[in-house]
Amino acid sequence: MGRELIDAIVAMDDKKALQITQDLLDQGVAPNKILTDCQTAMEEVGSKFEKCEYFLPELIMSGEILKQITEIIKPELDSTTGNGKKKGKIVFGTVFGDIHDIGKDIVIFMLESNNFEVVDLGVDVPIEKFVESIKTEDPDILGMSGFLTKTFDAMKDTISGISEAGLRNNVKIMIGGGTVTEDIVDYAGADAFGETAMDAVTLAKAWMGGNKNE
């Protein structure tokens, strides 16, 4: 199988990518192989994003293509197929007092596209829910999103709550959002902040000990 599908996705040609997908299925190509090519395409998109050749619209568009390809091949997938061992588990949510979800959803999408398992706690997430999720999900990483300046204190209080529960050393914590800057990392007690969706992927890969190009 050549690079036709990968190239179509990377070129943002949705019509071509979907046509190729259908052609491959008709030819009897395994859905798992198609998903692997999609994964390769998303990594190439991510790489171009890191080099500032691609931007948020390309992440959204490639995500949309991936979603539509997944819809086409879903009936062909069975419970035994999957797309490999996950790189790590991440719990993610927008902190209490904030209902913004666009940034969070893009970051989660990129993390999942890069083979992380993500548990999405949603928006306006109280401290207790983050604490409980660490106990029940046993994640490697916790991600907190917040768009408003009010959320700096919410992030700080959430991390304090996690520390008080004796769970701070169980997870690495990343924060991000429209007004979050480097100084908020120390203020809130987090481990790092990300300015873009790909920063989150880079951080997660580094924390899980993998080569960031894997």
Added chain:
Amino acid sequence: MNEKYEQKRKRIDDTIALKKPDQVPIFLPQSYLPARTEGITLKEAHYDVDAWVRANKNFVLKYDPDMYFFIEAPINGAGQVHDILGTLAMKWPGGTLPDDVPFQFVEGEYMLQGEYDHFLDDPSDFLLRVFTPRVFKNLEGFSKLPPLKNLALGCYGTPVYGMAMAAPEVVESIERLMEMSKHALNFTVKSGQLYAELAAEGHICAANAPVLHPFDIISDMLRGMRGTMLDMFQVPDKLISAMEKLYPLSLGGAIGAAQATGNNQIFIPLHRGADGFMSPKQFEQFYWPYLKKLIEDLVNANLVPMPFFEGTYEQRIDYLQDLPAGKCIGWFDRSDLNLLKEKLGDIMCVAAGMPASLLQTGTVESVRKQTKEAVNTFEGKGFIMTSSTVIDEAKPELLQAWIDATREFSSQ
């Protein structure tokens, strides 16, 4: 106007014209901050216009900046207006949010990609009968109206419209509009009185009412960010045609607001054209032509555009060099100050300097250090000291330290 007002006016006008003013002007873009400093809840800010007006008045009199921000900014219409309309595209404190949580937009694809043709054929029809019922629950009745083109039938059309208007849902929606308008008018009258009082005491409002770039109207309000990003790839011609339809609204709205308020500074929050939100190629194709045109048309109408370049504009900064020199206030969020000075020092006065996060989490020393660096970068010319974004939260001592430091360092 009084002497204090004239002094501030000259200071700002000299700065806009890239002449050296007597000192660096301070623009305090207070958003919810007066609620914090004056001890009212955010719910009161939205529902009690007298309390909100009082809080803003006390705030401006206390901190005495050269420019303050319009008080409608965090409110977007009184709480009662949104209760009555059943607003779905926004949540607000005391309404659909707890009393002390800031308002937040609920973005969505309120216009589907397949509906561009309807919008382009008859924008008013689409907006009244399809879009409005989606964003205001209690205006669902408008979806029962017949196509507006029926009005072209004149007398022949009256039976059609007459019957439609008799439908209970339509009647209810119209009654809701009439009911909410009283609250909307009350807010506007009270805020107008405040602006006049503050002007009489020597205080200048930076701008009245926002004007949106046509791309941001589509991305913020109609298609959502995700939808519009897909549109750039999937239906670029329709997106551009829709912006053509909306452009007169942006320009006309600005000119109308200036005439109504007497304030010739026009605030233009810029959202979806920032670095990262689209490629340079997409910026050139979709965003820049209308931004340039809007600014030039406003300047030609003897108005002062005040574009707020949210996010960063470092990848696009060379485009901004094409704007008319000495005619705009460019408010910058995260763009590097040295780059702004280098590239735009001869083009527009830059309003920037203090990260909003530092006013919450910093120290007096770090705020003073940041202020000094910002003032020195621009050497006292073509620079308005302001924060990276509107201010909801700040420690009062850091706010005062910032203002004092600006005055101190700009006179050195």
